[in-house]
Amino acid sequence: MAKSKANIGVVGYGIIGKRVADAIASQPDMRLVGIADIISDVRLRIAKERNYPIYCSLPDFEPKMRAAGFEVVGFLDDMLKEIEIVIDCTPSGVPAQNFPLYDKYNVKTIVQGGEKHSLTERSFSTFGNYYTHLGVKKTRVVSCNTTALTRIISTLAHEYGVSDVFVALARRAGDPARTNRGPINAITPVLGVSHHGPDLVTIMPQLDDRIHSLAIAGSWTLSHVHMVKVTLESSPSKDEVVSLYKKTPRILIEPGKHGLFDSAQLVEYFRDLGRPRYDRPEVFIWEETMSLDSRGNLYMIYDVHMESIPIPENVDAVRSMLEMESDAMKCVEMTDKAMKIQNGSYSGTLYGSAPPKERSLASTEHE
Amino acid sequence: MAKSKANIGVVGYGIIGKRVADAIASQPDMRLVGIADIISDVRLRIAKERNYPIYCSLPDFEPKMRAAGFEVVGFLDDMLKEIEIVIDCTPSGVPAQNFPLYDKYNVKTIVQGGEKHSLTERSFSTFGNYYTHLGVKKTRVVSCNTTALTRIISTLAHEYGVSDVFVALARRAGDPARTNRGPINAITPVLGVSHHGPDLVTIMPQLDDRIHSLAIAGSWTLSHVHMVKVTLESSPSKDEVVSLYKKTPRILIEPGKHGLFDSAQLVEYFRDLGRPRYDRPEVFIWEETMSLDSRGNLYMIYDVHMESIPIPENVDAVRSMLEMESDAMKCVEMTDKAMKIQNGSYSGTLYGSAPPKERSLASTEHE
CATH class of the missing domain: 3.40.50.720 (NAD(P)-binding Rossmann-like Domain)
Structure with missing residues (x-):
């Protein structure tokens, strides 16, 4: 110390x-x-x-x-x-x-x-x-996207075990002040595997060959959005997953129907909150988009403020x-x-500080 | 007749x-x-x-x-x-x-x-x-999105069997002439399961409880784009899947690097081709985005021209x-x-006209 x-x-x-x-x-x-x-x-x-x-x-x-x-x-x-x-x-x-x-x-x-x-x-x-x-x-x-992915996936991996991840990313054209960027009216796919899956593996090597990422870029500037399918190794209820994320730092989850129904409303809310530069270093999960099916898959959509997340x-x-x-x-x-972004519980032993469960992908290994 | x-x-x-x-x-x-x-x-x-x-x-x-x-x-x-x-x-x-x-x-x-x-x-x-x-x-x-999904998934189901489908849709804000539509600089998630998964089940009831769809809408006007993960019941090579789609009517697959690297280039190409209204009733798959993993999952990104597909x-x-x-x-x-949109092979017996394979989800049932 x-x-x-x-x-x-x-x-x-x-x-x-x-x-x-x-x-x-x-x-x-x-x-x-x-x-x-x-x-x-x-x-x-x-x-x-x-x-x-x-x-x-x-x-x-x-x-x-x-x-x-x-x-x-x-x-x-x-x-x-x-x-x-x-x-x-x-x-x-x-x-x-x-x-x-x-x-x-x-x-x-x-x-x-x-x-x-x-x-x-x-x-x-x-x-x-x-x-x-x-x-x-x-x-x-x-990067911003991989930081968000790490928070989202490591939390699930530690608590429930994760056997397979697919993330479909929709990236903003450029940061708000980057007037020289595009596309301006198109969708540009990443032609191949996007770097995000392999990037997460550099952090969580246990995910090697268990994650795939595809990405497109579009014409908006406010944030990235991820749509994910995560195959869990146990079967929590939606309420349990919502509770888990609610107590996790740097992750917010709330129904969009509260008035946060898109990324523009999210920005407006954070401007009104008085956040510097309306930054949102927290990942924001739209609660209504989360669901679990009978095959152990968890689905959701979340927002990633690219300028402030990492x-x-x-x-x-x-x-x-x-x-x-x-x-x-x-x-x-x-x-x-x-x-001043405190939220969730800081009293737990998540994020690799507890001994890994047998089925968990969360790393506690030192190199 | x-x-x-x-x-x-x-x-x-x-x-x-x-x-x-x-x-x-x-x-x-x-x-x-x-x-x-x-x-x-x-x-x-x-x-x-x-x-x-x-x-x-x-x-x-x-x-x-x-x-x-x-x-x-x-x-x-x-x-x-x-x-x-x-x-x-x-x-x-x-x-x-x-x-x-x-x-x-x-x-x-x-x-x-x-x-x-x-x-x-x-x-x-x-x-x-x-x-x-x-x-x-x-x-x-x-609808346009479900029409595209039906073509894409039924072809795979008939040939290889399909046990699980996840589709992440990125929808255009509005058709080009719909100037009263939005968002103009945001991403709007569908708050819940999007209608596309359940909609496909109305066509292919065998997919019930085997498909999940999430969707966002963004600020562009040219097309919808889908990012999919399809779990197959057999293990074709990428070359085999590409060949299958190449011979399938109303589906085009080509490398983006040929100059079709985003939806705007696709539109430009179809304008130059002389297609009426630059319509693209074919689904277009970006070949580089397609890959298969060791767990039987097929991934790809494709473009859906919403005005003309159905x-x-x-x-x-x-x-x-x-x-x-x-x-x-x-x-x-x-x-x-x-x-005048003829492409692929019209000599096969795909699309439910052949007896279904045991493992196949393709329907030949009459109601």
Whole structure:
């Protein structure tokens, strides 16, 4: 257990990076040393407004950043000297270029789900494999869709056992501010197996050859939606599954007829709630869509807010890798309380912290 | 086998009705006696342009139709006196109001998938149950999505046996001309089991308790897309399934990488092909999305052009109900040749015309 605050830097202040920075800054046991980027437009004003020390990732960009009125406190090297762990949220492919520098300064490294598993040879998602990451040096926090899948499937696997998973994903065209993305009036299928099934296997290897994922992308921007068929190894009632999810952190389940009948109403509700950026780091399950059949299959539809879902998992990864907290559930509770997304029960022993049941796919194995 | 042409009327000249009228008019063994509606705008100009006799469904609307320059040859009653079968394509709920009139003139009746199964206590889709409809008086041709599902699943069931079906549907917001529809930037889940699974069971009762469907609607207008997991009772190779679909009428399968990588490219290709209204009555399977796993599950994504998919099935229903053709495959061949959508093999004995295999779910039962 670390006694002083952990020192953390965020590289790449984009859609994920700016949220990770806020989440880290909110944690009582962490200190955001700064953020590093090469941008000099309004996006950086947010960091300035929040008094996050701003570092310049590439010296060539420093004059432009200063000219735009931003106080640059140093270069990436300078930030790396002061931190124990870096969370790299730069666009796909860039983290690999940064790795030699991270190694030079011997900082632990977290990259995002846009990178390949092979870059770090390890992938993280709290509900699936917190314990395999205690003390490790590098990892990748899986993407929004895989984070949601991990929460949903690991919970079922631990409680009921899971023998087969099929997920049909409907992805948004682009995040709301990504005006250069498409499609604008079409459905684009992923031509082959989507990466989500294999990605979940990097977290829960027990699912190897037991999961298949197909995906399409469409013209909306608010969230991803998953339609799943999960074959369970026992036969809970719907009420039991609803209760299980109700007490599970980072998962919400409620009838759509309460006024949350589509993703737009969900956004409106979270705007009214006062959630920052109307973020919804919780997976939201439409309760009416859940049903179980006589053959042990569970069906449901849930919403995945792609911009914010993996943020708490990034915070958890820090605690696991720096061995700041040896209990996954306590870590989740701490992260969520600071991020003001607390819901469900934090008193259980789910997520691999209990001995695995014989039939369960939930991992408690350390690598 | 009828010797003279069958006399047919179409009521409701909307998205389905105008296409059904064209399809009927193209058949060598059918005569389109006329179309009946209450509209008097540009939509009716198309009927006039094609020299389809125009009847007025409700006398109150006749003056407006005449004032707009349309020659009204009679009222609905007059048309009913001249026909053996009426294809009612009016909006949901209207056909039930027309039934007493159809009964009065003793005309056989086909309604569309927007009506409930209970209205006719019978539902039709060529590939599933052509033979159960020989000589019957009333039926409902199932909706676009269920028509596509019937073709896809019955083909697999007949050839390999099917023990379990899960379909995740992504529906378009509205047809292209339906500017009053939504969502415009959201995903709307169907809150519960979507009607498609139960609907398929009306055609293939053997699937009862073996199919589950979930559905979302999104903001695009071009087509529906299905992502399916079908558990087979035997273990074909992917090549074998591809070959099966290639020789099946009304199903196309091709790699997206040929340039058909999304629904917009599909539309563009069919526009260039010169298809009327760029209609695609064929189901289109993206070949790369198809795979089979070691547990007997087949996965794939396919496109469903909602405006045109059930049109050939309406034509087939006429031939079955009027006992004009006792062989389903010969009927399909005739329909498709006249509609210029001929593809695949029309020489087989699929679609319930062969004795069912022991393990097969394909129906050959007459009611």
